[in-house]
Structure formats: structure tokens, C-alpha cells
Amino acid sequence: MRHFLSRLPLPWLVLLLACCLALLAACGGGHHHPAPGATTGNLTVTLGGLPAGVAGAVTVTGPASYSKTLTASTTLTGLAPGAYAVGAASVTQGTGTLAPTPVTQQVQVTAGATASASVTYAAATPLALRLQEVASGLDAPLFLTAPPGDSRLFIVERAGRIRVVQNGSLLATPFLDISTLTTTSGERGLLSLAFHPQYASNGYFFIYYTSLAGDIVIERRQVSAGNANVADPLSALAILTIAHPTFSNHNGGLLSFGPDGYLYAGTGDGGSGGDPPGNAQNTNVLLGKLLRLDVNASNVAQPYAIPPGNPFASAGGRPEIWAYGLRNPWRYAFDMPALLLYIADVGQASWEEVDVRPVGQAGNNYGWNIMEGTQCYNSPSCNQTGLVLPVITYGHDAAGGCSITGGYVYRGAALPELAGQYLYSDYCSGWLKSFSYSNGTASAVTDWGIANVGNIVSFGQDAQNELYVLSGTGKVYRIARK
Known part of the structure; x- marks a missing residue:
């Protein structure tokens, strides 16, 4: 054979070798076929359209609980054969948003081969917001919430009633009516409610109101056995009463369960102006505080227990206190995914503020009445040692600010941007603003151009984490895409 090949002319020899190579390729030498003995495959994910310095947000999931987050183009190796889902999320670039295409796709990975997927980012249409009316004809609505996993909306009316919106309709019969137990004098009334995290099984909810004498009252109630839209009128269990008889303002007002399963309550400093008794800085009183209570085994003999970790549980102050130095924390919010606590504390005469701290950080002193916002109160200088300063402030100026109305961090699905x-918001001006918080700093403050809806008294959040605005006109609006 070698003798035969050696006698062939060179052109014929080249032609013969080419034919042999073609024959080998036809017999399975191409890259589209699995390599002999291969048990895993690869997946190349290409991210296009991203400017320099901007990371993508792509998640690849697949067999055997495989999950990988990608921020740039890469090839994933050693993958088990099977179907892989590639999901992409929008990312921010400055004040704008880059949207991915496609948002989701599925790729089949085979042994010994490399599959591919691509995601292209492009500038998204800027988000614009509107307020979509969902309820009207209410008597001074102050708060909106819902039990976990429930499609209904529960709206607190200041005069002492809780109303239910079901399937888009406001039910005529109140869920609860305690109007004979409270008064709307000054800033008093029924101010909020919080559903127990296990409401679906135990039916417990908690209310925060001021008594006819002006004292702050926290009670546990229970839904009736025969009607999910009506509370049992005989189920009241007193949890805590805080004396507040002198002034009708600064009652705080929000109850909320934290990610730790404990009940939090924000109380005002006792009223008047400037906190004349110095309640907010006095850890031996419960006014001007954020309280944390264990109400998971409440009974008449022991309405609440002190959770481990409360900063004054053993000495130095009232054991119920979680944080202090607050003037009137009308509304605060837990951002569960980020484990952050946002407190919107109403200012005195010049500054409104938002404070942000980690959820598990106990004993924070938010500064009132040593400071108002970032400024020393009624003094050119003050000792700021150990005080938590706000991340956002705004003044009582030509823009019309007078009293901050705190909301929530958006975690719904309708507005991913x-x-x-x-x-x-602000009670007087009625604008709607937002900011992003990261690494101790607030950024990207945005005014969403909302106006002419009356005094904004509160925000609300439903079980799907969509947000609502409650107006002094008696209307409730969902924050929606324009």
C-alpha cells in the first residue's frame, strides 16, 4: 500500500486524503454529535447590549436543583443533560432601566455537546405611575392591609370601623366596629390593624386605637366562626394600654409583625410640641418608641411576653422597647427580602425624615428631641454620639412639605421596574416620591408626578405586595402603571 501511494502523483494523493476525511466526518466526527463516553454537556449564555460596567441579571436553573446567577456572558460546563430555564430580569443604568429579551427561554443540554442561549438588553420605556381608584365613600380611611395569601382588602376608618373590599366591591357590613370605644378628637381614633402571620389558622388580628380617655390601646381580636367577613365582637383581649391623656396628638399608630414573628408598635412622644416631658429619650416610658412584643401565646394572665434580644429586657429601661428617640412614627415598614426597617418620623417645625436600619439591630436611638432630621433641635449644637441619623430629609419650604407619610418598599409583581x-408622600403636598437604599445611602430620589388626590394620610399593602394610597377625600387608590 505504501508502495502504491508513493507512486501516485501529488494531486491524486491530496484528493484521496480529502475523501478519507469526508468519510470520517460522515461517520460521526462532526461536533454536533456527543463525544464517545461523555455524560455532561455545556451551555453558553451570551448577554448583549450591556454598557461597560453594567451587570446583567440572568438566572439559569435546571435538573437536580441546579441554579446559577450570571451577570455577564459565560459558558457553564459539566451540566447534567436535560432542560434548562434561562430567566432574565431588568437592570438599572443610572436612572433608567435596561429590559431583557427574551425574559424567559428553555434550552436543551445534551451530553458531549454545547448548547447556547442569548439575552439582549435594551433601554426600557421609562416607568410612569398613576393612581387607580379601588374604593370610595369611606369615612376617613387611615390604613389598608390584608391577611397573608388573602385577596381581600381591609381598610381602617378612623372613626372605629374596619371595612372589607371583596372582588372589587366595598361590603356594607363592617368587619369590625369599635366606634363606641374611641374618638376622633385631635389625632385620635382607630389607627391600624395587623393580621397574625397564622391568621388563616388562628383567626387572630390586632388593633391599635386611642380610648375615649386618649390612652393608646392594643388589643387582640378574632374573626367569627361563621363569617369570614365579620369579626367576633366578644373576642377582645387587652394586650397593652399606654397612658396618653394630656394631649390629643402624637399617638403614633402602626402595628406590624416583623420578619421575626413578633408584634411591633410605633408610639408617639405624647403630644404638644417639642416633647416637653422628654418622653422620647426616656427609656422608662413607652412613648416615643418602637415596641416589640411576643403575642404568640397571649392570654388574660399574660397578654404578651418579652422577646429575647430586646435591649432593655433585663435592665436600663422598659423591656418592651426595641428603639427610642422617635417623635411620631406614624408609619414604618419592614422590607422582608433586604431585612431592613424603614421609619418615617414626622418632624416638628422644619424637617421630615426617613430612617433605615437593619431589622435585627436593637436599641437604636433616632435622636428626637435632641435632633430634628439632621439638625440639632432648638440649639446650634448638640451631642450626636450614639444617634441614628436619617437617610432622607426634606424641609417645610415652598414645596409645601409639612408631615411625612411613610410607605413601603415595593416588592410586587406588577411594576418590576x-x-x-x-x-x-407628604400629608400637605400630596406628591409621591421614592428612593433606593443600599450600603447606608439613599439614592435615585424620584418624583412620580402624582398630584390632585387630596391629603395623603397613609399607604397600604395587600397580600400580593401591591401598594395603595389612602386619601383624605375618602378614596383608596392602587399604585399602577400609567
Whole structure:
């Protein structure tokens, strides 16, 4: 054979070798076929359209609980054969948003081969917001919430009633009516409610109101056995009463369960102006504080227990206190995914503020009445040692600010561009603003151009984490895409 090949002319020899190579390729030498003995495959994910310095947000999931987050183009190797889902999320670039295409796709990975997927980012249409009316004809609505996993909306009316919106309709019969137990004098009334995290099984909810004498009252109630839209009128269990008889303002007002399962309550400093008794800085009184209570085994003999970790549980102050130095924390919010606590504390005469701290950080002193916002109160200088300063402030100026109305960090599904932003308003001006918070700093403050809806008294959040605005006109609005 070698003798035969050696006698062939060179052109014939080249032609013969080419034919042999073609024959080998036809017999399975191409790259489209699995390599002999291969048990895993590869997946190349290409991210296009991203400017320099901007990371993508792509998640690849597949067999055997495989999950990988990608921020740039890469090839994933050693993958088990099977179907892989490639999901892409929008990313921010400055004040704008880059949207991915496609948002989701599925790729089949085979042994010994490399599959491919591509995601292209492009500038998204800027988000614009509107307020969509969902309820009207209410008597001074102050708060909106819902039990976990429930499609209904529960709206607190200041005069002492809780109303239910079911399937888009406001039910005529109140869920609860305690109007004979409270008064709307000054800033008093029924101010909020919080559903127990296990409401679906135990039916417990908690209310925060001021008594006819002006004292702050926290009670546990229970839904009736025969009607999910009506509370049992005989189920009241007193949890805590805080004396507040002198002034009718600064009652605080919000109850909320934290990610730790404990009940939090924000109380005002006792009223008047400037906190004349110095309640907010006095850890031996419960006014001007954020309280944390264990109400998971409440009974008449022991309405609440002190959770481990409360800063004054053993000495130095009232054991119920979680944080202090607050003037009137009308509304605060837990951002569960980020484990952050946002407190919107109403200012005195010049400054409104939002404070942000880690959820598990106990004993914070938010500064009132040593400071108002970032400024020393009624003094050119003050000792700021150990005080938590706000991340956002705004003044009582030509813009019309007078009293901050705190909201929530958006974690719903309808407005993904808004994810992670904290929304807030002002009672007098009625604007809607937001900011992003990261590494101790607030950024990207945005005014959403909302106006002419009356005094904004509160925000609300439903079980799907969509947000609502409650107006002094008696209307409730969902924050929606324009």
C-alpha cells in the first residue's frame, strides 16, 4: 500500500486524503454529535447590549436543583443533560432601566455537546405611575392591609370601623366596629390593624386605637366562626394600654409583625410640641418608641411576653422597647427580602425624615428631641454620639412639605421596574416620591408626578405586595402603571 501511494502523483494523493476525511466526518466526527463516553454537556449564555460596567441579571436553573446567577456572558460546563430555564430580569443604568429579551427561554443540554442561549438588553420605556381608584365613600380611611395569601382588602376608618373590599366591591357590613370605644378628637381614633402571620389558622388580628380617655390601646381580636367577613365582637383581649391623656396628638399608630414573628408598635412622644416631658429619650416610658412584643401565646394572665434580644429586657429601661428617640412614627415598614426597617418620623417645625436600619439591630436611638432630621433641635449644637441619623430629609419650604407619610418598599409583581424602591408622600403636598437604599445611602430620589388626590394620610399593602394610597377625600387608590 505504501508502495502504491508513493507512486501516485501529488494531486491524486491530496484528493484521496480529502475523501478519507469526508468519510470520517460522515461517520460521526462532526461536533454536533456527543463525544464517545461523555455524560455532561455545556451551555453558553451570551448577554448583549450591556454598557461597560453594567451587570446583567440572568438566572439559569435546571435538573437536580441546579441554579446559577450570571451577570455577564459565560459558558457553564459539566451540566447534567436535560432542560434548562434561562430567566432574565431588568437592570438599572443610572436612572433608567435596561429590559431583557427574551425574559424567559428553555434550552436543551445534551451530553458531549454545547448548547447556547442569548439575552439582549435594551433601554426600557421609562416607568410612569398613576393612581387607580379601588374604593370610595369611606369615612376617613387611615390604613389598608390584608391577611397573608388573602385577596381581600381591609381598610381602617378612623372613626372605629374596619371595612372589607371583596372582588372589587366595598361590603356594607363592617368587619369590625369599635366606634363606641374611641374618638376622633385631635389625632385620635382607630389607627391600624395587623393580621397574625397564622391568621388563616388562628383567626387572630390586632388593633391599635386611642380610648375615649386618649390612652393608646392594643388589643387582640378574632374573626367569627361563621363569617369570614365579620369579626367576633366578644373576642377582645387587652394586650397593652399606654397612658396618653394630656394631649390629643402624637399617638403614633402602626402595628406590624416583623420578619421575626413578633408584634411591633410605633408610639408617639405624647403630644404638644417639642416633647416637653422628654418622653422620647426616656427609656422608662413607652412613648416615643418602637415596641416589640411576643403575642404568640397571649392570654388574660399574660397578654404578651418579652422577646429575647430586646435591649432593655433585663435592665436600663422598659423591656418592651426595641428603639427610642422617635417623635411620631406614624408609619414604618419592614422590607422582608433586604431585612431592613424603614421609619418615617414626622418632624416638628422644619424637617421630615426617613430612617433605615437593619431589622435585627436593637436599641437604636433616632435622636428626637435632641435632633430634628439632621439638625440639632432648638440649639446650634448638640451631642450626636450614639444617634441614628436619617437617610432622607426634606424641609417645610415652598414645596409645601409639612408631615411625612411613610410607605413601603415595593416588592410586587406588577411594576418590576419599581422593585426595591421605598415610596413615601407628604400629608400637605400630596406628591409621591421614592428612593433606593443600599450600603447606608439613599439614592435615585424620584418624583412620580402624582398630584390632585387630596391629603395623603397613609399607604397600604395587600397580600400580593401591591401598594395603595389612602386619601383624605375618602378614596383608596392602587399604585399602577400609567
